[in-house]
Amino acid sequence: MLTIWGRRTSSNVQALMWCVGELALEFQRHDVGHRFGGLNTDGFRKLNPNGTIPVIQDGERPPLWETGPILRYLASAYGEDDFWPRDPTRQAEVDKWAEWAKINVAMAFTVPVFWRVVRTPEAEHDHHAIEKALTALESTLAIADAQLSEHAFLCGSCLTLADIQLGHVLYRYYDIDISRTSLPNLRRYYDTLTERPAYQTHVMISYDELRRN
Incomplete structure (x- = not known):
């Protein structure tokens, strides 16, 4: 049984929870952070001295923090070879x-x-900064679009840990009110992800509590 600390609207927690869902692991999750608070308590700081989420504890093993290492641990401990290959090169x-x-x-x-x-009041939106950031982001997403022109998923025909790290971002990217450039392979990939039950449960959820009006 995994014990997980982190609110479900955290994007890093969503990546973790999507991975947990894909691996069909049992878990108990505690809401901490943002409106729930709890990050600065002595108890939580013993779990993670940085006071950040997510944090997991797998049975009696020591707590783990930082999303990347947590995901690699879960993939190594519980993932199939297609999801996290045992061959070092793959x-x-x-x-x-x-x-x-x-x-x-x-x-x-x-x-x-x-x-x-989303997290800045609309009256305070810096549209120039948003457009500049989008241009930089979509230049990077074009790399994924090119990769996905040759593969169903980032690394081939199967979902892998790489897709967890990319795909959890895409729900909000496609959902928020912005102008997006045409990246047809990325869009096809995202539409495929939205059909996965674990993605629907842990990623495609409301972020209204994060809005600043």
Whole structure:
């Protein structure tokens, strides 16, 4: 049984929970962070001295924090070979795209775009900054679009850990009120993800509580 700390509207928690759902793992999740608070308590700081989410504990094992290592742990402990290959060369290929998605896509979207559009009052929107951030983001997403012109998923014909790191960002990217460039392969890929039950349950959820009016 996994114990998970983190609110369901956190994008990092969504990546974790989608992975948990795909691996069909049993879990108990505790809402902490944002309107729930709890990150600065002594109890939580013992789990993660950084005071950030997500955090997991797998049975009696020590707590884990930081999304990337958590995902790699779950994939190594519970994933099939197609999801997280045991062969070092194939695993590195998946890990390469996973890290690329986290650093170059998720980080380029969450604060530069999502926070400016959703978590900033509309009257305070910096439209020039949003457009500039979108141009940079979509230049990076074009790399994924090219990769997806040859594969159903980022690393081939099967969902892998790399798709968890890229795909969880796409729900909000396609849902928020912005102008988007045409990336047909990425859109086809996203539409495929939306048919997955674990994606629907853990990623395609309301973020209204994060809005600033």
